[in-house]
Amino acid sequence: MRKGTKLYSILFNKCPYCHEGDFFVTKSAFNLKKFDQMHKNCSVCGQSFEPEPGFYTGSLYISYALYVAWIISTFVLFGVLLEIDVIAFLWGLIPSLIILTPFFFRVARRVWINIFVKYRPYSKK
Structure with a gap:
């Protein structure tokens, strides 16, 4: 992955402006006290990682899209291709959604800010 792309900032927890500083305090999404x-x-x-109050309200839409993509892809894999019973599928799906919540939360915020902040190689603001 090359620095300068929005995907770099999203995947590696980096500032969308300079791609140097960290966006979240911890590297792991699964540190439940600080995720x-x-x-x-x-x-x-x-x-600034919070340009205005309520800025990340829009990231709820990104998070929703991530959940929908996860549900559809796991359904296609397990329900259609592997022909697993729908009830058994749901018993596995619900815990996976709960476990992935911190990860989707963080990815949605990084995607949202990357929509609005353009990358520029490091320069003092």
């Missing part, structure tokens, strides 16, 4: 804690600003370029 939702973000830096206020980038430690390298100073980019």
